[in-house]
Amino acid sequence: MKMKLLVLTLACAVSLPSFAADEPVVVIAKADVDAAASAVAADDDQQTEPGSDEVTSPSAEDLAGRLDSITEAFTEARNTLDNLNRMRFSGYIQPQYLNDERSINELTGVAATRNRDQFSVRRARIKFAYQFSPTSRFIFQPDFGTGGAPTLKDGYVEYTEPWTTWRNTLTAGQFNWPFGFEIMYSSSSREMPERSNVVRTLFPGERDRGAMLSGVGFGERFNYRVAVVNGTGTAQTFDFNKRKDVVARVGGTLGPLDLGVSLYRGAELVSLTGLTRGREFDKERTGIDFQWVTPVPGLGVRGEYIRGVQPPNPGVAQTVRAADVDGWYAYAIQNLGTRHQFVVRVDEYDPNTDTNNNATRTIGGSYIFHWDANSKFMFAYEQPELEDSDPDDNVFTLRYQYSF
Amino acid sequence: MKKTTITLLLAALAMPLFAARPITIKGSDTMVIMNAKLAEAFMSRNPSSTIQVTGGGSGVGIAALINGTTDIAAASRPIRTSEIDKLKARFASTGFAYPIARDGLSVYLNERNPVRELSLQQLQEIYTGRITNWNGVGGNDATIILYSRENSSGTYQYFKDNVLRGKDYAPRTQTLQGTAAVVNAVSKDPNGIGYGGAAYAKGIRFAAVKKDAKSPGIVPSLETVRSGDYPITRFLFLYTRTRPSGAMKSFIDWALGAEGQKIVSQVGYFPVK
Numbered sequence: 248m249k250m251k252l253l254v255l256t257l258a259c260a261v262s263l264p265s266f267a268a269d270e271p272v273v274v275i276a277k278a279d280v281d282a283a284a285s286a287v288a289a290d291d292d293q294q295t296e297p298g299s300d301e302v303t304s305p306s307a308e309d310l311a312g313r314l315d316s317i318t319e320a321f322t323e324a325r326n327t328l329d330n331l332n333r334m335r336f337s338g339y340i341q342p343q344y345l346n347d348e349r350s351i352n353e354l355t356g357v358a359a360t361r362n363r364d365q366f367s368v369r370r371a372r373i374k375f376a377y378q379f380s381p382t383s384r385f386i387f388q389p390d391f392g393t394g395g396a397p398t399l400k401d402g403y404v405e406y407t408e409p410w411t412t413w414r415n416t417l418t419a420g421q422f423n424w425p426f427g428f429e430i431m432y433s434s435s436s437r438e439m440p441e442r443s444n445v446v447r448t449l450f451p452g453e454r455d456r457g458a459m460l461s462g463v464g465f466g467e468r469f470n471y472r473v474a475v476v477n478g479t480g481t482a483q484t485f486d487f488n489k490r491k492d493v494v495a496r497v498g499g500t501l502g503p504l505d506l507g508v509s510l511y512r513g514a515e516l517v518s519l520t521g522l523t524r525g526r527e528f529d530k531e532r533t534g535i536d537f538q539w540v541t542p543v544p545g546l547g548v549r550g551e552y553i554r555g556v557q558p559p560n561p562g563v564a565q566t567v568r569a570a571d572v573d574g575w576y577a578y579a580i581q582n583l584g585t586r587h588q589f590v591v592r593v594d595e596y597d598p599n600t601d602t603n604n605n606a607t608r609t610i611g612g613s614y615i616f617h618w619d620a621n622s623k624f625m626f627a628y629e630q631p632e633l634e635d636s637d638p639d640d641n642v643f644t645l646r647y648q649y650s651f
Numbered sequence: 652m653k654k655t656t657i658t659l660l661l662a663a664l665a666m667p668l669f670a671a672r673p674i675t676i677k678g679s680d681t682m683v684i685m686n687a688k689l690a691e692a693f694m695s696r697n698p699s700s701t702i703q704v705t706g707g708g709s710g711v712g713i714a715a716l717i718n719g720t721t722d723i724a725a726a727s728r729p730i731r732t733s734e735i736d737k738l739k740a741r742f743a744s745t746g747f748a749y750p751i752a753r754d755g756l757s758v759y760l761n762e763r764n765p766v767r768e769l770s771l772q773q774l775q776e777i778y779t780g781r782i783t784n785w786n787g788v789g790g791n792d793a794t795i796i797l798y799s800r801e802n803s804s805g806t807y808q809y810f811k812d813n814v815l816r817g818k819d820y821a822p823r824t825q826t827l828q829g830t831a832a833v834v835n836a837v838s839k840d841p842n843g844i845g846y847g848g849a850a851y852a853k854g855i856r857f858a859a860v861k862k863d864a865k866s867p868g869i870v871p872s873l874e875t876v877r878s879g880d881y882p883i884t885r886f887l888f889l890y891t892r893t894r895p896s897g898a899m900k901s902f903i904d905w906a907l908g909a910e911g912q913k914i915v916s917q918v919g920y921f922p923v924k
Contacts (some may be wrong), residue, residue, distance in 0.1 A: 547743030
């Protein structure tokens, strides 16, 4: 009895992997075939005249009629399916736990605290895409994360001209600023929890409202994007000045090396002390970026440098001028197999290049474990430090992401 | 006894962990029969290797390569720049391409159709909807019924890029899952036209294709595809994320060798060497 039990257990254990196969196995039992045959026979019986044993075959007209009705039903079903096929859904959710050295167990108001250690849903986004013709599509992406009310991240219509191989595309609505690499690189793919300091500061929210022309050429080795936007980002409902901002990037691919040059030229109307109607300041950014697949297997390096002119914050004295700013970041990403990624990132942002000791440099790293095609875990640690001091503000993030 | 039982049980449970991991090939439906036969022959010569072959379309295979769920992607079209960009971002790799066979993309006509040859220009005008009646290309007075592959197919994309020159298919084009379905539809429809790999073409006639109105019509064959005289030829590819090693390298080397290329010919494609 014990031996039988042992053999049975071993057999079950060995056969377990067979049931874990990815591809579904369809088994048609003989009983199913017999049942289907009986159903056909029963259907045939309905052709028999009452009181007669003779089985009459359906006429050619009957068959043609049946075929027409099946064709009609099939066409309707296919049209419905075609419409559904035009719709695409994708999305991801990022629950996380964050531990921040700045956390203090102290209330600063009835519903406010200096504690930053918490569980949260950093992003919860669903992207709807509807391809209403071969050359045009509609994109809508709300975000339900960060604990507040849902916000619109992307909402635009695209029209791609069908006449040339450049696939020139006009986009209108709310979309990413076409500047550099990190802004347009999806948060679901990024190897660190948040974008680098310089990008977060100079391009808050990463999106704006306007119209953009983009395309690819020379065997897809060259690409361009030019947009005219409000310049306010998405946090403000109105554009306070009449002048519109222009932002553009041109990029090229040289095998394992991708290069890009970006420009932003605009202005911002800022309210100052004693001058509530505001004064217009130039807002400028110039950037270069690169992404390199190194000869070391699985090692990728990317970086970006941005410099520009940043208007002052609202409410400052009228004597304050726009500041010259600059910043950069560099990533090194090492893949091991298909599941493991080790990442190091260094970034720096100087809010005024004319002043000493005010730049912030952040050194961070992460390990990413790709559980399967849909889910991954990220363990990240970041250490920001000033030029002359290192305050207690390091951050550890444990994040899980599920995408579909 | 209890210890022995537990040890055996643990050993049995752990067996799958130590077993050689199968190599997976996913992608082009055009290539699925060829890949299955290559895998079958390779496994019979290398019993310790396991190769799993599935279809789904070239786009599906390359997407699986990008998200790490297949070792090899089979594609009947070159990988796109946007797909290479995703590979670069996720795996710091530009991918490795292995042209494993040549294919003459055949244009299928029903056997009762009197039209024998079509130029590339005529094919473009037919599939973009500018020519809608067979009498526009010397045939009967009958509406042309267009059959095509679904848009995840590499064959669909190749035909669009190289015959339609990037233009869109006419909206009334009927898309079908798999080249076999296109062949079947054309074989039953006297006014139908379709396209696909030579390997599936049974029971219908190939149109002779002309490079332009003055050129002679060429029917796809070993000679015309190899020589490049047939105007619609393409390579069929295997793509990997990293430079192949171990069993994967052995399989690709073998498929590109004499034995593998013989199987390529047997299933109706054309060897690359």
